[in-house]
Amino acid sequence: xxxEQNFAEKIPLFxxxxxxxxxxxxxxxxxxxxxxxxxxxxxCSAACPAGEDIARIEMLSSQGRxxxxxxxxxxxxxxxxxxxxxxxxxxxxxxNRSGFDEPIAIHGIERFIGDTAVRDNLxxxxxxxxxxxxxxxxxxxxxxxxxxxxxxxxxxxxxxVFEAETEPGGILRWGIPRYRLPDAVxxxxxxxxxxxxxxxLCNTRATQNFLDEAKDRYHAFFIGCGxxxxxxxxxxxxxMALDGLDFLNRMRKEKTESLNNGTAAVIGGGNTAIxxxxxxxxxxxxxxxxxxxxxxxxxxxxxxxETAVKEGVKIMELFSPSSIAQDGGEYILTxxxxxxxxxxxxxxxxxxxxxxxxxxxxxxxxxxxxxxxEPSESWQLASEENAETVxxxxxxxxxxxxxxxxxxxxxNPTKSVADAIASGKQxxxxxxxxxxxxxxxxxxxxxxxxxxxxxxxxxxxxxxxxRSNRNPDMVSYEDINIDYFSxxxxxxxxxxxxxKQMNPFDEIETTFTIRQVMEExxxxxxxxxxxxxxxxxxFCPEIAVDLQDGQRRINLDYCKGCGICVVxxxxxxxxxxxxx
Amino acid sequence: xKKVLEGSHAVSEAVRLAKVQxxxxxxxxxxxxxxxxxxxxxxxxxxxxxxxxVESEHSAMAAVIGASSGGAxxxxxxxxxxLALMHELLHWASAARLPIIMAEVNRALAPGWNIWMDQTDxxxxxxxxxxxxxxxxxxxxxxxxxxxxxLAETINLPVMVVLDAFFLSHTxxxxxxxxxxxxxxxxxxxxxxxxxxxxxxxALGQMAPPTVYMEMRHNIQMAMEQVPDIFSRVEQEFAxxxxxxxxxxxxxxxxxxxVIMVVTGTAASTCRKVISxxxxxxxxxxxxxxxxxxxxxxxxxxxxxxxxxxxxxVDRNFSFGASGIFAQEIRAALCNRNGHPPVFGYITxxxxxxxxxxxxxxxxxxxxxxxxxxNESVWVGLNE
Numbered sequence: 022x023x024x025e026q027n028f029a030e031k032i033p034l035f036x037x038x039x040x041x042x043x044x045x046x047x048x049x050x051x052x053x054x055x056x057x058x059x060x061x062x063x064x065c066s067a068a069c070p071a072g073e074d075i076a077r078i079e080m081l082s083s084q085g086r087x088x089x090x091x092x093x094x095x096x097x098x099x100x101x102x103x104x105x106x107x108x109x110x111x112x113x114x115x116x117n118r119s120g121f122d123e124p125i126a127i128h129g130i131e132r133f134i135g136d137t138a139v140r141d142n143l144x145x146x147x148x149x150x151x152x153x154x155x156x157x158x159x160x161x162x163x164x165x166x167x168x169x170x171x172x173x174x175x176x177x178x179x180x181x182v183f184e185a186e187t188e189p190g191g192i193l194r195w196g197i198p199r200y201r202l203p204d205a206v207x208x209x210x211x212x213x214x215x216x217x218x219x220x221x222l223c224n225t226r227a228t229q230n231f232l233d234e235a236k237d238r239y240h241a242f243f244i245g246c247g248x249x250x251x252x253x254x255x256x257x258x259x260x261m262a263l264d265g266l267d268f269l270n271r272m273r274k275e276k277t278e279s280l281n282n283g284t285a286a287v288i289g290g291g292n293t294a295i296x297x298x299x300x301x302x303x304x305x306x307x308x309x310x311x312x313x314x315x316x317x318x319x320x321x322x323x324x325x326x327e328t329a330v331k332e333g334v335k336i337m338e339l340f341s342p343s344s345i346a347q348d349g350g351e352y353i354l355t356x357x358x359x360x361x362x363x364x365x366x367x368x369x370x371x372x373x374x375x376x377x378x379x380x381x382x383x384x385x386x387x388x389x390x391x392x393x394x395e396p397s398e399s400w401q402l403a404s405e406e407n408a409e410t411v412x413x414x415x416x417x418x419x420x421x422x423x424x425x426x427x428x429x430x431x432x433n434p435t436k437s438v439a440d441a442i443a444s445g446k447q448x449x450x451x452x453x454x455x456x457x458x459x460x461x462x463x464x465x466x467x468x469x470x471x472x473x474x475x476x477x478x479x480x481x482x483x484x485x486x487x488r489s490n491r492n493p494d495m496v497s498y499e500d501i502n503i504d505y506f507s508x509x510x511x512x513x514x515x516x517x518x519x520x521k522q523m524n525p526f527d528e529i530e531t532t533f534t535i536r537q538v539m540e541e542x543x544x545x546x547x548x549x550x551x552x553x554x555x556x557x558x559x560f561c562p563e564i565a566v567d568l569q570d571g572q573r574r575i576n577l578d579y580c581k582g583c584g585i586c587v588v589x590x591x592x593x594x595x596x597x598x599x600x601x
Numbered sequence: 602x603k604k605v606l607e608g609s610h611a612v613s614e615a616v617r618l619a620k621v622q623x624x625x626x627x628x629x630x631x632x633x634x635x636x637x638x639x640x641x642x643x644x645x646x647x648x649x650x651x652x653x654x655v656e657s658e659h660s661a662m663a664a665v666i667g668a669s670s671g672g673a674x675x676x677x678x679x680x681x682x683x684l685a686l687m688h689e690l691l692h693w694a695s696a697a698r699l700p701i702i703m704a705e706v707n708r709a710l711a712p713g714w715n716i717w718m719d720q721t722d723x724x725x726x727x728x729x730x731x732x733x734x735x736x737x738x739x740x741x742x743x744x745x746x747x748x749x750x751x752l753a754e755t756i757n758l759p760v761m762v763v764l765d766a767f768f769l770s771h772t773x774x775x776x777x778x779x780x781x782x783x784x785x786x787x788x789x790x791x792x793x794x795x796x797x798x799x800x801x802x803x804a805l806g807q808m809a810p811p812t813v814y815m816e817m818r819h820n821i822q823m824a825m826e827q828v829p830d831i832f833s834r835v836e837q838e839f840a841x842x843x844x845x846x847x848x849x850x851x852x853x854x855x856x857x858x859x860v861i862m863v864v865t866g867t868a869a870s871t872c873r874k875v876i877s878x879x880x881x882x883x884x885x886x887x888x889x890x891x892x893x894x895x896x897x898x899x900x901x902x903x904x905x906x907x908x909x910x911x912x913x914x915v916d917r918n919f920s921f922g923a924s925g926i927f928a929q930e931i932r933a934a935l936c937n938r939n940g941h942p943p944v945f946g947y948i949t950x951x952x953x954x955x956x957x958x959x960x961x962x963x964x965x966x967x968x969x970x971x972x973x974x975x976n977e978s979v980w981v982g983l984n985e
Contacts, residue, residue, distance in 0.1 A: 032827060034757050034794060035813075035820040036698050393645045 041515050044579075048563055052582035052600060056557075056575055059596035061549030062492045066241065067128060067473030070415075070439040071098040071446070074110055074481070074488060075127055076592075080552045082130055083542035085333065091138045092145045094131065096481045099171040099214055100164065102139060102206045106530075107197055108439045109322040117548050120498035121310065123511035125535075125545050126422025133533045139209040146486055147216075150177035150380035155456065158239040159183065160227040161246035163191020164438045165429030167211065168445025169243045170219040172480060176453045180219050181239075186225035191247060193438065195270045196293065198300050199526045204273075236423060240456075244447055245429035245441070249397030254288070261352060265297040265391030272300055272526075284449060286311055286383055287353050288342055289391035290319035292436075295326060297389050298334045303525035307332050309383065313341040313359055318370040319443030330411075339373065343380060345388060354383040365460055396431060403427045411451070414476050417445035418451050420460045426452060450483050496548035496593045505591035512541040512577055551594040557586035606776045608769040610740040610761065612704045613777070615746035617642055618784040621676045621702075622791075623668035625653035625661040630716045631766040632706045639676070658683035662701075668804060669699040672796030674750065677701065680766070681722045688726065691759075693820065695730025698795065700753035700760075702746065703731075705921035707866070707917075708766045709952040717953020718766040720865070720918035724894075724926040728835050730821055732760040732828060733894040735865045739774035741967035744845055745892075750788055751835045756824050757794060763894075766953065768867040769819035772817065778912040779843060787842050797891070799871055825896040832893070838937040849893035852905060854880060858887030859910040863931060865891050868915060868956045886965055891927065902934040912942050916978075918949040924948075924977040943977040945974045949981040 058205060063076035064260040073092050081090035094101045102145075105128050117125035137143060147397050155178050159166045162184035170180040179377045188194060215221060225231075227246065234244075251264050253477065282305050285300045290312035291515065301308040302349060310329070315340045318324055340356040347353075360376035396402055403410050408419035416428040428444035430436050447467065454466040470482040482489040515531045533541065551573070558566035566586065575586075587595045606614065612635045624643070628637040653664045654878070658679050665675040670868040679687060684705055690697055694701050709719035723733060723872055733747065736742045742764050749760040798807065829849060840846040851869075854876055855861055864872045869890040879886045889905060891898075906912050912935075916925025923929060928946035935941035945968045950956035960982050966980065 032756055033820045033823045034698055035817050036696070036795070036805070036808045037809050037817070038795075038803060038805050039807065043804045043807055046808065 047281035048581050049565075049576075049578045052577070052580060054582040054584065054599050055577065055580065056582070056584060056587050056597055058551060058573065058575075058594065059490045060488075060551065060594050061496050062473040062491060063548035063550070064115040064117055064473075064495055064497070064538065065112035065125075065548075067475075067477065067495055068111040069338075069477055070205045070437070070443040071104070071110070071433075072443075072472035072477030072479045073112075074133075074479075076550045077488070078134070078518065078549045079125065079127070079542045079545035080547045080550060082134065082538055083545065085539075087134055087137050088143045088145060090134050092147065093144050094134060095145055095147055096486065097446070097479060099168060100135070100210045100438070100442065102135025103164075103193060103202060103210055104244075104439060104442070104571070105129065105135050105230045106202050106206065107193075107264060109437055111439075111494045117496065117498045117501055117546055118544060119507060121501075121503060122508045123558050125514070126429060126511055126541050129512065129514050129533045130538055133538050135210070136206075136532045139206075139576055141244060148486065149175045149176060150484075152179065153177040153456075155179070155240040156181070156238065157241050157243060157452070158235050159243045161191060161244070161429065162186075162189035162194055162211075162221050162223070163245060163429060164441035165192070165247075165433075165444045166243065167214050167446075168442040169245060169426075169428065169448050170445075171214050171217065172446050172449035173243075174214075174217045174219055175480070177450055178453075182219060182221045183225045183227050184221060184223045185246075187223055188219045189223060195273050196266065196296070197297050198269060198272060200299070200303065200529050201296075203528050205296055206384055224513050228430070232400065236330075239423060241424045241426070241452055243426045243445075243452075244401055244431065245427075245444070246401055246516075247430045248394030250395050251390065252393045252395060254342060256342055256344050259390075261345045261347060262288070262388040262390045265293050265389045265396065268389055269293070269296055269300065282306060283386035284384075285310065285387040285389060286385045287391060288312075288578060289393070290314065291391060291393060292321045292325060294391035295321045295329050295334075297391050299329050299332055300339045300526075301389075302329075302332050302334055304333060306387070309385070310334055311340050311342060311354070311356065311383070312336065312338050314373050315361070317508060322452060337383075339376070340381070341373075341375070348384070351386055352388050353370070354385060354388055356383060356531070357380045376523050394430075401431055403429070403432075409460065411460065411468065413447055413451060413463075416448045416451065418448075418455070418460075418463065420455070424455060426450065446478055447481070450478060450480070460583075463483045491549075500593040501546050502547065502589065502591045502593075505554075509540070510546050517571065518542075544599050547592045549593055552592070555590060556589045556591065557595065560585050560589045602780075603775045603779055604778050606743075606772045606778070607740050607771055608737055608742050608764055609706075610638055611743040611776050612746055612764070613638035613642070614675050614778050615743045616702075616758040616873075617648055617746060617786055618779070619674065619676075619750050619780060620790070621648070621650055622673040623651050623653065623665060624676045625655055625664035625668075626677045627655055627658045627661050627683060629658070629680045629683040631708060631770045632678045634770065635678045635706075636740055637703055637949055639677075645761060647829070658686045659690060662687040662694065665701050666690060666694050666697065666699060668796060669694075669701050669793075670697065670797045671728070671800075672791070672793035674754075674791040675701050676703070680706040681710055681716075684722050687712065688729070691726055691729035691731060693806075694759045696817070698821070698824075700750070700757055700791075700793075702749045703747065703759065703761050705761045705763045706766050706770045707763060709844050713977065715952045716766065717832075717887060718768055718882065718917065719952050720763075720916070720926075721951075723781070724918050724920075725765050726761070727895060727926070730758065731895060732751065732756075732825075733759055734760065734762055735892055735894060736762065736764045736769065737867060737869045737890065738769065738890075738969050739772070739776040740845070742769065743778065744839065744843070744847070747784065747788060748832075748835050748839055750791075751838075752781060753795055754791055755794075755831050755835070758824055758828075763866070765866045777843075783842055785823060786983065787839060799949040825905065826897045828893075829900075831899060847892055849898045850901060850905070850941060851890040851892065854891070855887035855889060855905060855909075857885055859885040860965060861887045861889050861906060861909045861912055862925060862965060862968075863889045863891060863912060863914040864919070865894075865915075865927065867963070868917065868950065871956060871958055872961050875876070875958045875965070878958070879962065879965060884965070884969070894930075897930055897936040899946070905940050906931065907935060907938045909942050911966055913920040913945045913947060913969050915950075915956070915964060916946060917918065917950050917956065919948055919951065919978070928978070935943065943973055945971070945982050946976075946978045948978050954982065
């Protein structure tokens with residue numbers, strides 16, 4: 022017999038032990054703070070002019086749920102494939118991951134979702150209110166007009182869009198060059214809007230007469246025809262310069278244009294000037310961009326400027342054109358050197374004044390101007406005298422009978438595709454509120470639909486959708502539990518080099534592969550949303566987090582309110598609140 | 602088979618042969634060699650065991666508490682700061698009555714940083730309910746570790762096997778490492794009295810209100826009181842198989858001694874030589890080596906020290922504001938016995954300082970030549 026057998030029974034062993042469940046002890050009674058699942062707003066989402074729920078889009082994409090990701094995008098933006106290409110992605114500037122290593126390549130993921138939706142014909146379901154019998158006339162099939170039609174249709178209106186050009190798209194088709202935005206992409210996403218039942222009537226130029234005549238047939242008008250009239254420089258010989266927008270338009274229509282090599286000057290510093298310069302480089306023309314302020318003051322998006330320089334565009338900053346003269350087959354552009362004399366307080370750009378008397382001459386074969394544009398006709402602006410005009414961030418609402426809304430570049434402070442979409446959305450919400458609750462209700466109603474603390478609006482919130490009650494509190498980098506993340510480089514889409522492209526106007530940047538999307542979306546913190554990582558349940562010392570049918574719930578009978586779940590949530594999708 | 606092993610690996614070999622199932626530890630000098638060898642045994646398949654990697658000693662103890670509650674034979678090892686970090690869970694392990702074995706390499710506590718021999722770390726844990734056994738050499742370490750499993754699993758209390766930093770942990774000596782079948786005869790597979798199983802769930806360690814807590818603590822003491830009896834039976838069985846036994850204490854030349862020096866750990870080896878030299882000079886000196894510190898063998902202390910003329914206790918530790926800890930315990934054991942001898946307390950060998958034959962001889966002569974202790978503690982060998 023072993024010692025154990027001899028002694029075991031004699032050794033007293035009185036310990037805390039029971040065969041009844043410890044569930045009798047409702048430790049929840051000790052609690053004075055309680056955790057809750059509390060989704061918040063990601064900074065990318067608040068920075069997106071279209072107010073897309075980006076953290077959720079990234080999460081769904083990381084799980085391969087592309088149809089659901091598409092639906093989340095389409096709640097707020099009808100153009101993922103377009104915006105994935107041409108948006109200046111303020112979301113990425115706001116991305117919390119910048120505090121850790123590099124921001125998420127949100128545009129690349131959006132583009133992938135947009136392209137996959139088209140290529141695989143992904144199905145989606147979007148909430149749509151029943152037909153309310155009201156008809157809306159939309160002038161201009163550019164991004165703001167198409168967006169207005171898209172959102173109004175979902176709110177139960179029927180929309181006719183009138184377009185002067187031969188095909189819809191506006192700046193998307195006629196302004197942005199094909200190497201950035203191919204026709205097929207525009208066609209596919211415009212088709213999605215047509216599929217909703219929106220009628221697009223091309224080759225129909227709206228005029229004052231047209232509008233007067235249409236007033237009887239429509240309940241409201243949205244004017245989103247953009248700026249048709251290029252600004253003038255008011256210098257001698259200006260008529261010898263070519264219009265940049267016209268040039269871009271011709272490039273789209275005729276696919277290419279033969280220019281003798283040689284040198285061209287492009288005057289301006291906006292996105293159109295950059296598009297003109299990059300197009301010229303593709304035609305084999307040595308291109309000099311002339312801008313009166315400094316390079317960093319250019320209104321063009323920084324990435325576009327950098328790419329233009331990489332592609333060979335020379336930039337002459339702090340030069341203002343003072344005259345153009347012809348000399349044989351060439352032009353002499355006389356330039357006045359400028360210097361900084363201070364800063365503009367409203368724009369943050371340098372204020373410039375002439376620097377001395379000595380001018381410079383630039384001898385070139387062609388001169389293009391792209392210094393901005395303005396409305397081509399007076400009816401394209403909201404009447405200042407009308408007392409019933411409400412000026413919103415992205416549109417002006419004129420409460421005539423019938424009401425007129427002005428949007429897109431006509432009203433937007435930032436001329437971008439994303440802001441045009443924001444304008445269409447804001448107009449749709451404002452008009453719907455007007456019809457349902459009157460003019461005075463518009464501001465409050467729109468304020469209740471802000472993403473975070475604005476300025477972006479959420480159509481999902483307007484429609485009281487599933488995620489409409491998310492908290493406006495924004496997740497900051499400090500709120501992220503970075504112990505759960507490892508540094509990983511931002512994925513870059515492959516970019517074709519200019520001289521290796523088959524056709525110089527082929528699209529230059531490629532779409533992410535699935536593998537790249539997987540890697541990039543896994544980098545996302547998913548700020549403020551639950552991605553079912555299960556940390557709350559794993560770490561709970563009381564086993565007080567129940568998981569049923571994929572839903573987590575705090576069992577308040579046992580939760581002591583220790584707060585470990587909240588601290589261990591990597592992405593700040595929980596909160597502690599005091600017991601009342 | 603005799604092998605030349607360092608003290609650390611004497612522990613590892615015993616743990617291997619004990620067929621421990623779950624181990625967890627966090628590295629700390631001078632303990633690291635012990636678990637280094639064991640983690641290799643786990644990864645190369647020599648042992649069929651799990652080695653749980655953890656981020657601290659606190660977690661290491663928590664891990665073996667969990668494994669032991671599940672009925673596994675467990676092991677951990679630590680030293681100094683690591684042991685201090687475990688403190689909370691040392692109470693848990695004993696009050697949960699789990700037979701966990703821990704090798705504890707005596708090392709000084711910081712600051713200033715000191716990785717060398719000092720007993721204050723383990724003695725500071727004397728009230729945690731662990732059995733403590735202090736070892737003298739490599740064979741003692743090996744044998745004590747095996748005995749610890751038998752003792753712990755019988756009594757349902759954890760055992761700390763304590764060895765001196767470097768003097769023992771890093772010193773190579775011949776150690777008889779027996780074959781597995783012999784060890785199996787001495788140490789059969791663990792049949793736990795507490796075994797959490799998912800198939801038979803129950804709750805452990807829950808609320809103990811005032812109506813039962815005191816009884817639970819009394820229960821631990823009742824178990825402790827049975828340790829001397831059970832330990833002697835364990836040693837008898839060990840001796841029957843391996844031919845060696847040690848007892849809770851060892852007495853050398855004590856029968857006619859007028860001064861008995863109380864020593865622990867490797868200092869006992871030095872003391873044997875000093876005693877032998879002093880005896881050859883005609884001095885009536887004896888040595889009592891304490892092996893078991895918890896439970897404290899009060900009866901044996903009274904029996905063997907109660908009627909000697911003088912007791913000299915060598916402490917390589919100190920309880921600040923009081924005295925050497927072994928001296929305190931011996932005074933406490935003797936104080937209720939009429940006519941007990943004066944107990945001279947000596948502090949020496951802290952933080953790795955050598956306890957030389959000269960120091961031990963000095964302690965003897967001081968004791969012999971003083972009628973009464975000049976102080977509760979006399980610090981020997983302090984630099985001016």
